[in-house]
Amino acid sequence: MYLMYVDDSGDCGLPSDGSPSALFCLSGLVVHEMRWKETLDDLRAFRRWLYQKYKVNIEDELHTAEMISKPKKLAASLQRLSKHQRLAIIRHFADEIAKLSDVNIINVVVDKRTTKAKDKDEVFRWAWYAMFQRFENTIRYQNFPGPKNADDRGLVFPDNTDGQKLRQFLLTMRQQNLLKVRHSTGAYIYEDKPIRVIVEDPVLRDSRESYFIQAADCAAFLLKQSILPSSHMKRHGGNAYLQRLDPVLCKRASDKDPTGRGIVWL
Numbered sequence: 001m002y003l004m005y006v007d008d009s010g011d012c013g014l015p016s017d018g019s020p021s022a023l024f025c026l027s028g029l030v031v032h033e034m035r036w037k038e039t040l041d042d043l044r045a046f047r048r049w050l051y052q053k054y055k056v057n058i059e060d061e062l063h064t065a066e067m068i069s070k071p072k073k074l075a076a077s078l079q080r081l082s083k084h085q086r087l088a089i090i091r092h093f094a095d096e097i098a099k100l101s102d103v104n105i106i107n108v109v110v111d112k113r114t115t116k117a118k119d120k121d122e123v124f125r126w127a128w129y130a131m132f133q134r135f136e137n138t139i140r141y142q143n144f145p146g147p148k149n150a151d152d153r154g155l156v157f158p159d160n161t162d163g164q165k166l167r168q169f170l171l172t173m174r175q176q177n178l179l180k181v182r183h184s185t186g187a188y189i190y191e192d193k194p195i196r197v198i199v200e201d202p203v204l205r206d207s208r209e210s211y212f213i214q215a216a217d218c219a220a221f222l223l224k225q226s227i228l229p230s231s232h233m234k235r236h237g238g239n240a241y242l243q244r245l246d247p248v249l250c251k252r253a254s255d256k257d258p259t260g261r262g263i264v265w266l
Contacts, residue, residue, distance in 0.1 A: 001033040002144060002152060004106070004135050005205070005212040007159040008127075009065065009220035012120035014112055022113050022228055024123050026131050027219035028106040028156075029212060030138075030250070034147040035102045043211040046096040054081060054089060061208045064090050064221040068232060087236055093218050094244040102146025104250040105219050106134050108264045109227065115266060124162070128169055130264050132156070132198060133179075134253045139197045143252040156202045159213050166202040170195065219245060223263070 006028040013019030031039050047058045056062075060075035067086040071079055078086065097103070108130045110123050117123045138144055139154050158166060173195040183189050207213040222242045229239035242261070251262035 002030055002135075002139055002154045003033060003036060003157060003212075004028045004030045004154060005157045005210065005216045006131060007207065007213055007217040007220050008161070009217075009224040012110075012123040012127075014117070014120060014123070017120065019112065019120075021224075022111065023224050024110040024112065024127055025220050025224045026108040026127050027216050027223055028108075028131055028135060029097075029216040029219060030104045030106065030135070030144060031100075031212070032102060032144070032147045032152075039100050039103060040211065042096070042100055043215065046093070047211070050089065050092070054085060056081075056089070062089070062093060062214045062218065063207065064093075064218045068230065068238075083232070084236075087232075087238060090218065090222075090238070091241060091244070093215070094222060094241050097215050097218065098245050098247045100248060102144075103248050104138075104144050105216075105245060105248050106131060106138070106250045106253045106264070107219070107223050107262065108134070108266065109223065110266045111227075124165065125169065126266050128166060129173070130266060132170060132173060132195065133177075134250070134264060136195050136198055138250060138252055141252075144250075152197070154198045155200055156198060157205050157210070157213070158202050159207050159217070160204050163202060163204045170198060170201065 006026055009025045010021040010023045011019055012024050050056045051058055055077060057077045060077050066073045108127050110127050117126060135154055139152055142148050176192055177194045178190045179193050180188050181191050205213050207217060225233045225239050226242035233239050249261050253262040254264045257263040
């Protein structure tokens, strides 16, 4: 069984609706059940190290966007740190994620400057359909690193978001899932390939209570900053931090990504 923890960065609104973000990004951190406990142990060890070095409480949430732009929303142990220190923590966190054994991260980006989506609901749906589909495909073709079983399945744990929509998306994809595929003749045709290895409804998690969701949040934030960085992140080199995650990026997710990182662009 593969477990995928998903968080986002940016919002689904279109520029015409006044959205301040040109991107909506999803990152899904995938770990096999046989690596789950040791991965959790590694994340806990990192939080103990963070407490020793920066006195950040082990139970306090690492919400990377707020660590840069909205520090007043952070726990007190993070608020008291300088912005430079909080950026250093993000860098350390990225390095820790990159060292996790047999973890993979699927990245999806909706670029709202070029998308043909009609509204925010379509932006949300396209991003999540792509995330579910890449998770499904990578399990079926056994392209995730680490342990494998012939009949592996997948379970999705999103950050606390619109659960009803996500349940409906998976229900629809299990019943009918038309995919544009290239025929042997070179022509593109549509084939119905319903989702069959992602089981159950998405299980919503509160990011404050999950180190795995916090790691996915860090990945999504760094993904967005690698494309359209804030002035602070660009000035201090934070726009390059996604490169630190290179060892765990799921490059099999897309062979069309010009960056070579497997990012799925929509």
